[in-house]
Amino acid sequence: MNSAHSLVGSPTRVGIFTTWFWAPAWFASQTRYLQRRINILHDVLAAKSS
Numbered sequence: 001m002n003s004a005h006s007l008v009g010s011p012t013r014v015g016i017f018t019t020w021f022w023a024p025a026w027f028a029s030q031t032r033y034l035q036r037r038i039n040i041l042h043d044v045l046a047a048k049s050s
Contacts, residue, residue: 005012026032 002013
């Protein structure tokens with residue numbers, strides 16, 4: 001994650017504790033499911049507009 005932020009010049013960094021603390025809540029939530037669906041919609045719209 002940090003390397004991706006560095007690659008684009010973002011000053012944002014994610015600490016080890018933050019990752020460890022929030023990971024169980026993230027993986028137990030529906031956030032990943034919803035993000036996948038949003039990404040699919042974006043891909044379909046991007047393909048139609050190009």
